[in-house]
Amino acid sequence: MALSGQPSSLVLPVSTAVHVDAARRALVRLAGNVTQDETLLGRLTIVAQELGYNLVRHAGHGELCATLGDAGVLDVLAVDRGPGMQDVARCLTDHYSTAATLGAGLGAIRRQSDVFDIHSRPGQGTLVLARFHLVGAPNSRLQLGALCTPHPEEQVCGDTWAVSGRRLLVCDGLGHGQQAAAASRRARELFLRQAAHLPLQQLMENLHQALMETRGAALALAELDADQGQVSFCGIGNIAGRLFGNGTRSLVSNNGTLGYRIGRIQTFTYPWTPGTLLVLNSDGLTSKVSLGEHSGLAGRHPALIAALLHRDFRRPADDATVLVLKHV
Known part of the structure; x- marks a missing residue:
């Protein structure tokens, strides 16, 4: 994938x-x-x-x-x-x-x-x-949707996202424009090369080193293990992670800017149950992201959920990325 x-x-x-x-x-x-x-x-x-x-x-x-x-x-x-x-x-x-x-x-x-x-x-x-x-139906029980849009005055987006197997990345290059996009692109390329065989904390350390020649980024990694009923999350900076199931749970991210200055890299593990949604978003969406009064929304396709969150919570002057995952 x-x-x-x-x-x-x-x-x-x-x-x-x-x-x-x-x-x-x-x-x-x-x-x-x-x-x-x-x-x-x-x-x-x-x-x-x-x-x-x-x-x-x-x-x-x-x-x-x-x-x-x-x-x-x-x-x-x-x-x-x-x-x-x-x-x-x-x-x-x-x-x-x-x-x-x-x-x-x-x-x-x-x-x-x-x-x-x-x-x-x-x-x-x-x-x-x-x-x-466009090239054949994917063969996976992971159902994914994402929307990644640039600052209204920019031609390129300083955010990016990626999926490799059961692992996800959302990256927000510092600021916006070409230099932010270059930082995110470097992070994404390394993630896709190394995600399959490294623990999340080691992968995050490698990403930190790789971004030292860029302006830096906020970045989050997540890994879903539906068989074990858990999701792991490793974040640096203000990429928000939330689980929507029986209630809402925010995922813990550490302070810092990847490629510039970070503290301790930590991975936190949370329970995952059937029907749970994992939502990752950059700070191009407000801190009030929720499913709100949209009854039945959690049962909709993740791509549709991502578009609704983008519509309802996007800030007016920033890059914005939202990624939604469920296991079916």
Whole structure:
């Protein structure tokens, strides 16, 4: 389940038909970096158009978000703060419409996607996930979703994330822009080379040494052992870790800046039960991250949960990364 390239994310504002067309082209270009399968790209085209036009018709405006990450998995999400849906199940049936259209939109999206999920609350908006397996379906019981977006005034993101087997990394390069991105990229590359065979504390020490020639970073490592019912966490700086299950539990990170000055490196182990969510995020999200009043959200796909947390808790002027993991 290792990632070979830097994960890519897009956040594309949509409020007019012109935006829909531009977003569709951007998503097809992104997928075209991985596959030239015309049938698959055709499915993606249909989904992008339906998601985009739904944003315009029903919410007035919103965002199409995309993450291209592990093993050619492309997540496309429509995110809005519109009126929401009173009856999601009814809206999924063909020929049902609230906008005098044919009513085939959500049904078409579900049929054309490899993975589909939706979450909506009246008065709070809607999120729709369409996942595409561009190079074959992953073979893993780990279900993952992530969104990693740059400071609004930057072209590159100073954050990054990675997965190797049962291990996760989230890294926030100090500040933002090119130098922050260089620090995160170096950390990610070393993680993917060494994650398989080193204890978390030794891996963190190696990352500290590797980042000494950069501006430094906050960084967290996590490892899930579902068979043993535990998750291990090793963090330096302000990468937040939380477990959502029967209540919420914050994971302990040590003070410091990787590559500059750190104290003792420690790994903490926490119990993991079926249905638990692990959420890691950079400080581009506020400290109030929670599932809040979104009943049933924990049962949704991690990619959809990551997009909702990004929508509701993102700070307005920073890089922002959120990664959500569950075991199914």
